[in-house]
Amino acid sequence: MRRFLASIRRAWMGVAALAAVALGSATPAWGRAESRVAEVVVDVATGSVLYADRADALRHPASLTKMMTLYLVFDALAQGGLRPGSLVTVSPNAAGQPASRLGIGANGSLAVRSAVEVVAVHSANDIAVALAETLAGSEERFVARMNAKARRLGMLHTHFANATGLTDAGNVTTARDIATLSVAILKRHPRDYPVFATRSVRWGRRRLANHNHLLGKVAGVDGIKTGYTVDAGYNLAASARRGGRRIVAVVLGERSIAARDVRVANLLELGFGAQEPARRR
Template sequence: MFFSSLRRLQICFIVASLAFGLPVQAAYARSRVSEIVVDASTGTVLFSQAPDAARRPASLTKLMTLYLAFEALADGRLRLSDPLPISRRAARQPATHLGIAAGGRITVGKALDAIAAISSNDLAVAVAERIAGNEPKFARLMTAKARQLGMRNTRFTNASGLTSAGNVTTASDMAKLSRAIVRRFPRQYARFSRRTIQWRSRRIGNHNHLLGRVAGVDGIKTGYTSDAGYNLAASAMRRGRRIVVVVLGETSVSARDARVANLIELGFTGSRSKARRIRRR
């Protein structure tokens, strides 16, 4: 492959680190970071580093929560206009959340928007309970679906991705899930591209800072816990070609965003990064 040379890759990351104002040592050769670049159409791996190392998915878990919700919409078990009740368990979930009190309701459509854009933990649990009756049962469905999608090294124990001993995945598996969402649910995938969502009087920004800042990026999702580090699955389309990039375990938002932006450039051009500095909202 055209980026098989480690030296060439390191040079590319050095260029990116300068472009993003990062220390050079933070931009490459951190073995605990997993990353992969995949052609979304063919599944061809264009570049990877530790793609099959076991990692905590953090809120990338919600990609599977959303996948199962999209399936339920497709086969009629859910409708976007359906009211989604908030249980005590859902209401107790820590941030990020919308903070709806137990007994409250929100439509399924608005809930999916909040999960996709701002990683709402309370609504992830509410969706799980609506589909499967309870979160543990839903987690088993998540793991079963992972196996169907060829995600052999992934296991889910909750719907949100909050730290749990059994929650584990790999960059390779998350790339498979991201591709599956893009390919099977193109209309629902548009939810990941919304830069803001409206909730009551609040307008809340999408956690994916690459939207509108890196050419072609139109999804997909961020994740963070102290155990997992900073994770991001991103997808971009240029000139009719789509790639998926997954980075797991970075040390900061800025380092994660810079790494993903650079990998997107590598995926499309095989040359050094042309990405500009990503500024947080």
């Protein structure tokens, strides 16, 4: 195991160095986020950390933020505060969000079930904000709920500034915290989690493909979310199930989609092959 971990680190050293150059400008409000890739692999059933590198280093979540947005939507559905067929109205504020977006336009609407799908699959910023406003009356109040939930889940180094993950110095997290959120969704909302496995959704004449390219390509992968902004780099939290065992792998701050996908695929293989937790960093 140690020799294998060492080989992984050597192979990715050059990638991490390039990422450090690309991402060095990101500066959270309460301290500079470290550059270089952060990653962690967790066994969902036991909570064991199977591999970690810079797992507690501050990073920007980008659209991984929407995992928390959807978590609160799942809470509301479970508690009866929302129904799948209820309408979500897109306010002028929501309609004005930058891409990626569904583009319904101000005062348009869609069902909650459709809103959840386009946020999970297409990462639509306009619909994420519309959901936030529907649940809390404003995005600001919804963000307060996001941060309160993060604290309750034990996401010790996470702070959200919006419901989308769009660039904001106040959006910070860690690979370990994103893994914590991933596991919480899997365990507490198993009925809703399968939306992250949706390969594509149709909206009008458009086919919106899932940004998670590991679906259908890496054995057992069935979610959960990608993210990208210039300050964050390329992020992915992925979960896979094989033979009754489930693993979550999180990578934050890669330099490209291809590098991110390869890294996460390798981490999943590492996780399923691990017999004991690797040393934490």
